Amino acid sequence: MRFVPFVLVSAVLVANIASPASAITNGTADQGDHPAVGALIDDKPYGDGTWSYCTGTLISPTVFLTAAHCGEPGQKTAKVSFAGHYRPGAKVYTGRYVPDARFHGKSELHDMAVVVFSTAIPNIKPARLPAAGMLDRLEADKSLKTARFTPVGYGSLAPTKGPHGRRFTYTDTRNQTSISFKSISDRWLYLSLNSSKGDGGTCFGDSGGPNFLGGPTSDLLVATTISGDDDACTSTNFDYRLDTASARRFLGKFVTLP
Template structure:
């Protein structure tokens, strides 16, 4: 499962989150989750650099901060373990115009394909205010969430030095996380080891947080940021059931 390792400097609080830790290969459970593939390999020989989810036959939801300056297109693979030569789909990369580099607000983007992606059922999106209603009736407190993404897993943390050791394999992973808090824009998930929680970290940016167990396809938030260098404390995910998020999404898909 893990084949390549390298040492990376620590990330600062609330820096972009990018990979599943304490998780398992997703295999064919979430075929609608794909990886954004670079034009050339990363330094360690891997190719993926962000994650996203097919939300209609022609629309792939991801994060705005994944884009390079001036980037207009993106390549997406839905292989559970990407290898050079696997099928990729190229589409227009459209960022939420309200997004600013210095802010995590409106950190949304879509890749719009010219033709439908064959053989993959898109994820479902939430109705407006779904998470607010679940919080109001006290059921959100016991809910589980299933993040899915490509990228690294934290292998070790060098003692006394702000460094983490990561391994990348271009493989789609999933994990399970418990609920901690809800704000007007953010879903905060608590990584409680006693509950068997996993985490998101380097490689999962733009990826889905599904409401419910490991087979759920109800996408309620996208992975945006984590606040610790070892990806073991907490993570913040951008809610998709808010008026702000829906204002962007409805330009591209029909909302429930």
Template sequence: MRFVRFVTILTALTMGIASPAWAITNGSADLSDHPEVGALIADRPHPDGTWSYCTGTLISPTVFLTAAHCGKKAQKTARVSFSSHYQPGTQVYTGRFVPDARYKDSSELHDMAVVVFSTAVPNIKPATLPREGMLDELEADNSLQTTQFTPVGYGSLNPVKGARKKQYRYTDTRNQTSISFENLSPRWLDLSLNSAKGDGSTCFGDSGGPNFLGGRDSHLLVATTVSGDDNACKSTNFDYRLDTPSARRFLGKFVTLP
């Protein structure tokens, strides 16, 4: 299975998952490391009482980047929380949900969307976007192969051990992990677990979330989480590059690009 999208309500229900989300495995609480990373918050709680269903990143004071497949058909608005642990009553920001018009449900290409707020989100510094072709440059000088990436997201942690069906634990908490480079293609950054380095993975609930270039103190957002190679969150992650002309064509409508 080449792509398993990281938000699919039907898949979640048929696999016995409590809520329609995936998230970081083998990671740790992000706390205040990446305050620019937020969660999309549902209008009502999932059956397990949690609320988040996708992840994203503030890329300007008024623009939040996530995945197009996180939205429903004809969705007009979305609610975002930047709390490291969302609870009912926590501050949320409602904005206009705008998917890339080129995105089609039948394909993972152009899987980007933004939430545009009418006023700036206060006291949060947006993430830095890459210059055009940055990942190609790093691959050309052979530094990409040894680079670590830091994905951040909300949702399920490691599956419950010993359960008859796969059961994922959701906490509405922002988590992070480290993951290694595997491959670069014209649209995709493939990242994979390296057990020798103690890597983790992205999983349900991380859709639209960031993959930062470098360690936990990095805020350079180079790719967004879209899908994975399996439904156990233990294989290759497929992340949408933000340094390509195609991605920049969409992003440039909303933010000033480097």
């Protein structure tokens, strides 16, 4: 699930195949800055001994937001860990998995899903969601041009080249980084790695994870990680905006929106 491409991003966005976003690159261990960010845990380990396959964020005491492409067709439940470094035996919460009914695997649209828990997750403060149209207003007043964003996730570290192609290293550890603003469209937030600023980004395994507006301790979740435009995880990140009418239509079924 961590490695399989899920969509072709529309030619309006990019001209090449998008690869599923996975892990934080050029980042650091989260060190408890974002306890509301958790990992989706598989039923059995991957070949490298790791267990997480996607990332998400607690947005209410009982609702965890992730990406719809992280689920399998017909999937009914999902397991989530909020451990900073997941190990077998760590606490796992099982909830009802609900993808946006408008999503299908041949499109990048409506790539949202929630895991709904029967009881509140204890001792974790949910992340905040943006008000309607917030990013549009920030773009209009030029604030986005210099804004910083903080992606968080459990995905692969920066891929390395090997004799048989790129090698992705997973550690089941929650990491964070900082990334620069590039542009927005009516559904997407585009974030671009700027080497002069030491930016990092997302990669395989970070899918569904948060992009917080602001610095390393921000809890304002404005977009979820969906994809990138290269397999090296070194270029533009495509993130699904949560302040649009379309996204809020889905989210409003599960949480009270600002």
